Amino acid sequence: MAGEFIIAATGCPTGVAHTYMAEAALKKAAEQRGIEIRVETHGQVGLENGLTPEEIERADGVIIAADKDVDQKRFAGKPLVEVGVKEGIHHADDLIDRVLAKSKSAVPVGAGGGVEDEPADENDFLNVQAIDTSGEEGWRKVGRAVYKHLMNGVSYMLPFVVGGGVLVAVSFLFGIYSADPSSDEYNRFAEMLNTVGGTGLGLMVPVLSAFIAYSIASRPGLTVGLITGLVASDMGTGFLGGIVTGFMAGYGMLLLGKVFEKMPKSLVGLKAIFLMPVLGTLLFGGITFFISAPMADISSGLENFLSGFQDANPIVLGIVLGVMCAFDMGGPVNKAAYVTGVALLGQGNLEFMAAVSAACIAPPMITAIAVTLFPKGFEPGERRAGYVNYALGATHITEGAIPFAARNPLVVIPILMLGSSIAAVLTLLWGVTSPAPHGGFLVLPIVGNPVGWVVAIAIGSAIAGVIYGFYRLTRARKSAATAPSAA
């Protein structure tokens, strides 16, 4: 196969001889096969013939033959063979075979440019590594960095949503009350699923906060970001609160670190293990505590407001419910709608609950439909998580949509609100009733006008799903167009 291009890095601790022998061996082996190769050497004199980003971009594969660190991060996403320097000298030919085999079995890069790229790390769901913050200047650079920190948090949060959400969803298959020991449906295994899965879902907001902060301020940020995230989550701020605490903890700890740089040398040893965690936790945990405190009041205020609405025009009520449920998906506003629904259920108002459920089921469904219809608009990891949202949506686990919303709340939340509102309005107009406070489509047998309910949700989700998917596709195309072309 003609036109193959391999890059390599060689290095050894002394850097006098082996580094260069490996270089020569690799070049010779490549030359004999008519393959183009570029080798950088990490010898005693330092880096020579350093690979350029363009060469790395163009390469079909990377060989590292080194007994020292050669900064592998640059090669993220490339087929890579890594061995000691002696292997490079003695088995250069084999190494070329191996790297070419890897490059052939790798997922081909599609026409969509950067968007189709599998991230180097299969656990880097949103390809956060690839978010380049180096090219911009001034405020654009800051904006880009903020985006990268947010994406880092979302990327770590995603598996919690999937792992926790799926377990909770499965627990509902045993009956929607199967985790409640006082219910007839009680099943110990289902309780386990529900407890474990619920814990996973409960960690979403703390993890989001923690890894936004980690991305900004590394370990000191992680500590305070996790603590503040859990405080915020426990106090009912929802994921929007987690974003706030993550950025506060991250930038706050950076600032705190700067302040401590000026202190006397005798205290330096105390800084990392004592002063930073104690003062950071006190300061930012305290701020979180006091700004989160009004959440409960906001919730109960909204509940009162909403109860007064129960007999309002179904279109108005549906829109209010849709907007509230999709606003923060588990936060104080969503909760107010849900709690009101449950309270009214107790008073015999089954229509209200059906509308709340429809509005809560729609957001994950919207994201699932969007990734199905517009796969090119999403990162591979995100796409797969999107498919899982069919299951989460079907079981009323609104949280599934959070990772999608958290990426760009200002645009995505209004789209989700639109879909939820349409679903809720149609549910009310078609007189659907639901006696169950959760369970999603699993409670269909006891829902009044089940077909109307499903159709209402499907219409709302499809409209918003198309809008959201189209938005993502446009953005992906735009970023692929502005990204440096593969030269």
Place this chain on the structure above:
Amino acid sequence: MEIFTAENVRIGGSAGSKGDVLAQIAAFAVERGYASDAAGVVAGLEARETEMSTALMDGIAIPHTKHAAVEHAALLVQRFDGPVDWSGEDVSVTLAMLVPEAEAGTTHLTLLAQVSRALIDEDLRAVLTGGSAEEIYAELSAKLA
């Protein structure tokens, strides 16, 4: 001082062990005026060997060090009458590369890198294992040019 001269190639002689070879290289370096502290040179070479054996293919080894005991950069070639056990491999030819610790410039390192690259060439290895002292000098000094 020249890094490599015709006198830096020595054919013949015997050695009982790898340690013996390293000691002979150090003595050779002192004799040729590249170092005065033979024990220091041995220590440097041994330190490098403990990291990883420098034995290559075809009975050739490239013991080397960047050490304070080295006063001037040197390339010393020696071929023994019989092979010695070099951490499990038979070695009869050594290309010793010595670089002073304090060496600031990269000239000598670049030259030695040239020689290292050249060792991948089978023809050069054949000369090292079978050629005369003159042939070895001619081939290697061509690589150092």
